[in-house]
Amino acid sequence: MSLSHEIRRRDDVVEIVLSGRIDRDAAAALEEAGIAASEGPPASMLLDFSGVDYINSTGIALIVALLARARAQRIAVRATGLTEHYRHIFDITRLSDFIEIVQPTPS
Known part of the structure; x- marks a missing residue:
């Protein structure tokens, strides 16, 4: 399954809901999500x-x-x-030093 995404805006937060696999085939979807999220730059981005x-x-x-x-x-x-x-992979690659990992918010 390739990567799909949905973009939700809430006040100054852009939430990018990701579904599928993040591999070489995900480049276009992540690029599109990043561009869409940066339109009228939000204060923060949440990757789900x-x-x-x-x-x-x-x-x-x-x-x-x-x-x-x-x-x-x-x-x-x-x-x-x-x-x-x-989460462990984000720790050993040190991504967690640059991306704050938060608990899911209740719907």
Whole structure:
């Protein structure tokens, strides 16, 4: 399953809800999400990984590129919905040093 996304705006937060696999085939979807999220720069971006079932090393690199673009625009980035496995990956790759990991908010 390729990556799909939905963009939700709430006040000054852009939430990007991701579903599927984050691998080399996800480049276009993440690029599109990043561009859409940066229109009229929000104060912060929330990446929701609840629907993501796979991230490989290329996917991590794509997330780093999205983070770099956001940081260049002074947009704070948070992540939610990561499994324990991917939280650990974010820790060992040091992504968690640059992306605040938060608990999912109740619907």
